Amino acid sequence: MLYAAGAYILWGLFPIYFKALQYFSPLEILLQRMVWALAFLLIVLALRRQWSWMGKVRRQPKVLAGFAASAILLSVNWYIYIWAVNNGHVVDSSLGYFITPLVNVLLGFLLLHERLRPIQWAAVALAAAGVAWLTWQAGHLPWIGLMLAFSFGSYGLLRKTAALGALEGLSLETLLLFPLAFGCLAAMAWHGQSGFLHAPTAFKWLVAAAGPITAVPLLLFAAGARRIPMSTLGLLQYIAPSLQLLLGVWLYGEPFGGARLAGFVAIWSALAVYSLEGFWQVWSTKTA
Numbered sequence: 001m002l003y004a005a006g007a008y009i010l011w012g013l014f015p016i017y018f019k020a021l022q023y024f025s026p027l028e029i030l031l032q033r034m035v036w037a038l039a040f041l042l043i044v045l046a047l048r049r050q051w052s053w054m055g056k057v058r059r060q061p062k063v064l065a066g067f068a069a070s071a072i073l074l075s076v077n078w079y080i081y082i083w084a085v086n087n088g089h090v091v092d093s094s095l096g097y098f099i100t101p102l103v104n105v106l107l108g109f110l111l112l113h114e115r116l117r118p119i120q121w122a123a124v125a126l127a128a129a130g131v132a133w134l135t136w137q138a139g140h141l142p143w144i145g146l147m148l149a150f151s152f153g154s155y156g157l158l159r160k161t162a163a164l165g166a167l168e169g170l171s172l173e174t175l176l177l178f179p180l181a182f183g184c185l186a187a188m189a190w191h192g193q194s195g196f197l198h199a200p201t202a203f204k205w206l207v208a209a210a211g212p213i214t215a216v217p218l219l220l221f222a223a224g225a226r227r228i229p230m231s232t233l234g235l236l237q238y239i240a241p242s243l244q245l246l247l248g249v250w251l252y253g254e255p256f257g258g259a260r261l262a263g264f265v266a267i268w269s270a271l272a273v274y275s276l277e278g279f280w281q282v283w284s285t286k287t288a
Contacts, residue, residue: 004224004236010217012243015093017213018085019252023203024195026083028188032196033078033210034181038174040211044219045171053168063163064172070162071173073155077148084144090248091256095134096148097241098267102127102274103153111157117281123274130266137259166222170215235275 021029045051057063084093102124108114116124134142162169188194196207224236245264248254 001224001228001236003220004228005239007217007221007224008236008239009243010213010220012240013247014081014213015085015090015244015247015252017209018082020206021203022086023199024207026079026086028185028195029082029086029207029210030075030079031181031185031188032207033082033214034075034174034177035185036208036211037214038171038178038211040215041167041171041174044167044215050168053164053172056163057172060163064176066158066162067164067169067172068176070155070158070169071176073151073158074173075177077151077155080144080147080151084148088252088254089144090244090252091254091260092142092144093148094241094244094248095142095145095264095267096152097244098238098264098271099127099131099145100149100152100156101237102270103149104156105274107153107157117277119273119277123270123277126270126273127267130263130270133266134260134263137263166218167215170218238271 018029024032057067081093081096084090105114105116105120106124109116131142131146159169164172185194185196189197196204199207245256249256
């Protein structure tokens with residue numbers, strides 16, 4: 001449980017890290033993150049001598065195609081999140097990760113033909129009412145939260161059926177993204193648009209830290225997920241968006257008035273209904 005909680009706490013503190021990188025554009029942060037994450041992951045793989053999965057990928061083009069799709073979704077999710085944090089939308093980004101579990105349920109119903117129980121439908125409807133309320137109050141859809149939720153939910157859906165584990169999967173995704181990231185960074189440097197080349201040394205080290213900052217929570221999560229029940233993991237996942245929300249409101253002073261709070265309360269209520277129903281199903285199964 002400590003492994004998983006540690007992962008979610010680190011993910012919840014991500015706004016502090018990305019706010020510190022405001023010296024760079026969101027696009028450059030994304031590209032640098034891809035490069036440094038791959039560098040760190042290759043070191044981890046080398047230390048663990050964990051290379052056998054590469055042969056499986058070479059022999060199965062469908063696996064490669066699936067991870068190419070998940071890599072695109074991951075880069076979209078990363079970019080939206082980085083942009084949101086560095087443009088004063090930390091609260092909006094937290095909304096995305098609050099509703100992701102319910103988006104997962106909806107995607108499972110639409111794409112995997114999973115049957116939803118009545119209480120699960122009620123939770124989805126309650127969350128939809130919260131999103132509708134936030135839309136009416138703001139005059140537009142909470143697109144940041146929705147795009148984060150659907151991009152990460154779709155990413156999770158692809159990874160759910162993937163042939164590789166967490167470490168190998170992220171390594172392959174960053175490996176596939178590396179040529180594009182390196183090419184774009186080289187082009188930016190050629191045209192004198194690279195913030196990294198002209199940044200103070202402290203900022204360069206801060207950017208390089210994106211490697212372990214990206215990979216360490218993932219490794220902690222993988223270690224925790226193997227050791228605790230999915231129901232416990234499902235509750236722990238709310239640590240990250242809760243911390244992000246608190247940072248957005250208390251540290252960065254983003255608006256969070258009564259009207260906005262009402263929309264979040266509807267979504268939190270939906271999560272409570274969904275979680276309690278899941279616990280009831282687990283308990284009923286064990287006592288049957």
